[in-house]
Amino acid sequence: MLRFSLPPTLTAAASPQGLPLHLAAAASPRHSSRHRYRCPSSPCALSALSGLPLRPLWCAQPKQDSAPAVADDGEDGGLGEELHKLLALLPEGMRERVGAHPELHQLVEIVMDLGRRPLARFPSGDFVLSDNPITLNDLHHAISQVGDFTADNRAGISRTLHRISAIRNRKGVIVGLTCRVGRAVAGSANLLRDLIEDGASLLLIGPPGVGKTTIIRDVARMLADDFEKRVMIVDTSNEIGGDGDVPHAGIGSARRMQVPNPDMQHKVLIEAVENHMPQVIVIDEIGTRLEATAASTIAQRGIQLVATAHGGTIENLTMNPSLEMLVGGIQNVTLGDDEASRRGVQKTVLERKGPSTFTCGVEIVSKTEMRVHHSLEATVDALLSGRTPMFEIRKLNSHASKDENLTLESEGLSDVPSQNLAEIIVEDVMENDKVIYDDSSCGMMDEHSFKMEASMRMFAYGILEISVVQAIKKLGLDEVVQLTDNISEADAFLALHSKLKKNPRIQAAARSQGIPIYVTKTSSLLQITKALRVIVAERDNEAQHFQAEDDMSSVEKVDALEEARLAIEQVVIPKRRSVDLLPRPSHIIVAQMGFIGEYKLLCEKVGQEPNIHLRILPTHTETTSSSDGDATDPGLEESDSPSDPGSPHSSVVRLPLLPE
Ligand SMILES: Nc1ncnc2c1ncn2[C@@H]1O[C@H](COP(=O)(O)OP(=O)(O)OP(=O)(O)O)[C@@H](O)[C@H]1O
Numbered sequence: 001m002l003r004f005s006l007p008p009t010l011t012a013a014a015s016p017q018g019l020p021l022h023l024a025a026a027a028s029p030r031h032s033s034r035h036r037y038r039c040p041s042s043p044c045a046l047s048a049l050s051g052l053p054l055r056p057l058w059c060a061q062p063k064q065d066s067a068p069a070v071a072d073d074g075e076d077g078g079l080g081e082e083l084h085k086l087l088a089l090l091p092e093g094m095r096e097r098v099g100a101h102p103e104l105h106q107l108v109e110i111v112m113d114l115g116r117r118p119l120a121r122f123p124s125g126d127f128v129l130s131d132n133p134i135t136l137n138d139l140h141h142a143i144s145q146v147g148d149f150t151a152d153n154r155a156g157i158s159r160t161l162h163r164i165s166a167i168r169n170r171k172g173v174i175v176g177l178t179c180r181v182g183r184a185v186a187g188s189a190n191l192l193r194d195l196i197e198d199g200a201s202l203l204l205i206g207p208p209g210v211g212k213t214t215i216i217r218d219v220a221r222m223l224a225d226d227f228e229k230r231v232m233i234v235d236t237s238n239e240i241g242g243d244g245d246v247p248h249a250g251i252g253s254a255r256r257m258q259v260p261n262p263d264m265q266h267k268v269l270i271e272a273v274e275n276h277m278p279q280v281i282v283i284d285e286i287g288t289r290l291e292a293t294a295a296s297t298i299a300q301r302g303i304q305l306v307a308t309a310h311g312g313t314i315e316n317l318t319m320n321p322s323l324e325m326l327v328g329g330i331q332n333v334t335l336g337d338d339e340a341s342r343r344g345v346q347k348t349v350l351e352r353k354g355p356s357t358f359t360c361g362v363e364i365v366s367k368t369e370m371r372v373h374h375s376l377e378a379t380v381d382a383l384l385s386g387r388t389p390m391f392e393i394r395k396l397n398s399h400a401s402k403d404e405n406l407t408l409e410s411e412g413l414s415d416v417p418s419q420n421l422a423e424i425i426v427e428d429v430m431e432n433d434k435v436i437y438d439d440s441s442c443g444m445m446d447e448h449s450f451k452m453e454a455s456m457r458m459f460a461y462g463i464l465e466i467s468v469v470q471a472i473k474k475l476g477l478d479e480v481v482q483l484t485d486n487i488s489e490a491d492a493f494l495a496l497h498s499k500l501k502k503n504p505r506i507q508a509a510a511r512s513q514g515i516p517i518y519v520t521k522t523s524s525l526l527q528i529t530k531a532l533r534v535i536v537a538e539r540d541n542e543a544q545h546f547q548a549e550d551d552m553s554s555v556e557k558v559d560a561l562e563e564a565r566l567a568i569e570q571v572v573i574p575k576r577r578s579v580d581l582l583p584r585p586s587h588i589i590v591a592q593m594g595f596i597g598e599y600k601l602l603c604e605k606v607g608q609e610p611n612i613h614l615r616i617l618p619t620h621t622e623t624t625s626s627s628d629g630d631a632t633d634p635g636l637e638e639s640d641s642p643s644d645p646g647s648p649h650s651s652v653v654r655l656p657l658l659p660e
Contacts (some may be wrong), residue, residue, distance in 0.1 A: 015131040082160045083107070086181055089164075090141035094118055094129040101127060108209065112138060113167070113176040124547075142177055147243050152236075152262045156243025161217075161250060163239050169402040170514035182213070182239065182577055184250025187220035191370055191394045195360055196222055203326060203376065204358070205314060206364030211310040213239050213284050215364065219306050220282045229304070232257060232278035236265045240284050254282070266294035273298055280304040292325040296357040305358065314361045314373060315383050327361075327380045329353030339511070348382045352377065368396040382465070384502075388523075390465035428449050457516075457538055459490035461506055462499025463523040464480045471529040477536060492535050493517045494528070561595050568599050580606065583613040597621070 083104075088094045090110065098104065098120045109121040110129070114136065118129040146155040146164045153166045166174045177648055188211065195202060196219055202378025206212050217240045217615040231254035235241045241256035242248030255276070259268045265283070269291070271283055286309050299305050309323055317323050324330050331353045361373040372392045379389035448573040458481055460468045465483060472481050484490050493510045497519040500507060510517050518535055520527040560581070567579040581592065587604065592614050596603045602617040 037480065068376065082162070082183075083155050083181065085177055086110070087158050088164045089145055089177075089179060090118070090129070091138055093132075097129050098127070107181050109181065110179040111177070112179070114139060139174055139177060142179070143174060145312065150237070150261065154237045154239075156238050158244035159242060159246065159248065161239070161242045161248055163237065184217060184221075184248065185214050186218055186221065186250075188367075189215050189222055191220065191396070192219065192362060192372070195362075195372070195374075196306075197227060198305050200359040201299055201357065202307075202360050202362055204306075204308045204362045204364055205311045206308070207312055207319065208310065211367045212364055214307060216240060216282055216284055216308055217250050220254040220280075221250065223280050223282075223306075224254035225252040225305075229279045230277060231255065231280045232272045232276050232280060233282045234259060234265065234268050234272055236262055236284060240282065266290040269294040269298060273301060273303060278303060280306065283307040285309065286323065286326065289322045289325065292323055292357070296325055299357045307358070313363055314376070314379055314389070318380055318383060326357045327352070327376060328356040330380075330384065339476060341512075352380050352384065355590065356380065363391075370394045387460075388462065389462050390469070392466065414449045455480055455482060456491045456536070457484040457489055458492045458494055458535070459484055459487045459510070460494050461503075461519070462496035463494065463528060467523060467525050467528050468494065468532075470525055471532045474525075474529055475532055475536070477532065481532065481536065490515055490612055492539070494531055494535065495519050496523050497521055556584070557588050557591055560584050560592050564592045564595050564614070568596065568601060572601060572616050572618050573599075578618055579616045581614045581616065582608065583611045586612070 016298055087098060090098065090112075098107065098110070101107070101120065101122070103122045103124060106123050107120060108123065111119040111121065112134045115133045117131060118134055118138075120127045120533060142164070143166075144564055146157055147166075149155045153168065155164045155166070157164070161184060161565060163180040163182055165178045165180070167176030167178075168348055169175045189196065189357050192202065192215070194243070202219070204215060206213050220231050220233050220240065223229045233240050233247075233251060233254055233256040235256045236259045238244075238258060241251050241254075244260075247254075247256045255278075257268055257272055257276075259265050266288075269281065269283065272278055273460065281298055282293075283295065283305075286292055286307050289607050295305060295307060309317065309326065311317050311320065311323070314327065317327055318330055326393070329352065330350055333351045334348050356376045358376050361376040361379060363371040363373070365371060370393070373389060374392065382389035403512070429588055468483060472478060472483075476513055487493070487506075487509050490510075490513065493513075493515050495506075495517065500517075500519055505518070516535070516538070518531055520531045567581060571577055571579050584592065589612065593603060596616055601622045602619045602621060603614045603618065606615050607613050
């Protein structure tokens with residue numbers, strides 16, 4: 001886990017909320033140097049692979065000339081001027097009740113439905129503002145203070161970021177209001193600062209109320225003020241720049257175009273590009289096919305695009321016919337039989353149709369946690385092929401108080417957590433060959449002793465690629481183990497047991513490749529690291545074994561030829577006696593025969609496996625024809641007789657393996 005300490009000056013400057021993001025708002029960081037990371041599967045996917053820390057939020061100096069960030073909550077006990085404007089919509093009794101609430105500064109919404117008790121929504125839960133039900137008068141009082149409701153039934157309060165949404169009856173009369181508190185939280189986009197600075201087009205996805213608009217507002221401010229880009233916000237419901245014709249200070253020097261009617265959003269998008277020469281376009285809520293098409297047109301013109309869309313995950317987008325275009329579009333493809341079996345998939349598969357409109361996808365999990373998909377295309381491809389996509393988790397420590405250290409962690413980069421080591425099981429699922437991983441032995445091994453010379457390609461299935469890559473980095477195996485998407489070129493296969501069990505096709509594909517299959521019970525970084533150790537160690541042993549065999553083979557060959565040389569030069573030629581050499585493997589016997597042939601001597605193979613060996617005859621090949629049928633060859637005769645090889649009179653002399 002990576003921890004960064006908040007400097008005391010900034011700690012002191014932290015907002016009364018004590019929220020980490022508010023702490024971050026105290027600084028307006030500007031980064032001059034950046035880490036660049038490399039990904040095996042995609043050139044841009046990657047900070048998590050680096051093993052390098054994310055930058056702390058305050059690591060750069062605030063820009064001197066940038067306007068100070070506007071926080072909603074003011075000095076009067078956290079009740080800022082803007083919040084006052086929202087509370088003014090309420091009848092006095094309710095206003096006092098909510099004003100006295102200890103979490104006022106975190107108020108999210110006020111709900112007023114005709115004939116029901118009014119509610120204030122806080123992150124901790126709902127709070128009843130009055131036992132008296134809301135009347136039409138209460139609603140009229142509120143409506144009279146807000147601007148006009150547009151076609152999307154939304155209105156705002158001039159010079160604020162609040163959003164008032166109406167519920168109407170069938171005759172069009174307003175019978176309910178949802179009054180959302182809007183805040184400019186400078187620093188809420190700091191977790192995305194590196195991507196923004198890189199010029200990446202970002203698609204932020206998240207459920208309603210998770211904080212997308214707040215983040216995108218800060219992105220616009222950051223791009224305009226910190227990175228001095230020409231930013232145009234296409235503000236469909238005036239939520240980013242606030243209600244009224246003068247935009248809210250929360251967007252900094254970004255410009256804003258209002259949209260007369262939500263159906264016109266796509267037209268205003270194109271107009272923004274054609275008339276105002278923006279470098280960046282910011283849009284809240286892309287929701288229709290027309291809007292998605294307009295966004296894709298803009299991206300093709302090389303403009304940095306930052307947008308939000310509703311949805312829990314990127315997978316939701318791939319299943320949304322209106323929005324799938326944002327991720328490149330999805331199509332059905334029918335594969336040939338060979339290709340289908342090579343990939344281990346069915347014949348009809350889903351594939352991405354074209355390039356994605358956005359470079360990166362960011363799933364907003366909560367106000368303090370995001371999942372960054374550095375390559376949206378790689379994520380979509382992974383999802384469509386049934387693999388788990390690689391993403392990076394970026395978090396602000398939600399437990400940090402303003403007096404504590406602020407923790408910025410990326411799970412993708414954090415150290416291996418301590419876990420119950422007994423749980424670690426790595427099995428080789430090839431039949432009858434189950435290996436239970438012995439953790440104690442692993443503890444004895446030095447992480448850096450796993451270096452291998454030969455590189456190895458590994459196919460991971462059902463396991464986050466990012467975790468595998470991290471484990472590879474942790475073991476220092478970057479140069480050794482590479483991930484591959486193609487099972488047919490893999491040397492090893494690592495899978496999550498539960499997932500592999502359910503996919504006989506992929507099992508069959510791996511088996512047909514004849515590669516070792518390893519499984520882990522869970523996909524925790526710890527288990528993957530340990531699995532990798534086993535895989536690499538086994539591979540290392542194998543490599544050493546082959547190497548040893550090779551080495552031995554060449555040493556034995558030298559010995560065998562030397563043995564033949566001594567036999568020829570010391571016995572066969574001077575004493576004209578035959579000599580039996582030592583039994584050897586066949587490829588070495590062949591080498592010996594060639595060697596003997598150079599002396600123009602005859603030899604023959606004698607004995608049975610495993611004792612087959614050569615007998616060198618004191619007969620020259622030139623004389624073979626004339627001596628053919630010479631049954632009286634003394635050497636041959638003598639050598640057939642069982643005799644003591646050590647005897648000076650013996651016809652069979654066994655030479656020492658190595659000459660002295
Ligand atoms: N970092 C933050 N700190 C404090 N409050 C926040 C933060 N981010 C958002 N909020 C508050 O949470 C509420 C919802 O935020 P926001 O409107 O940005 O969400 P959203 O995801 O855009 O919602 P929707 O999809 O419904 O438009 C607002 O009241 C906002 O002020």
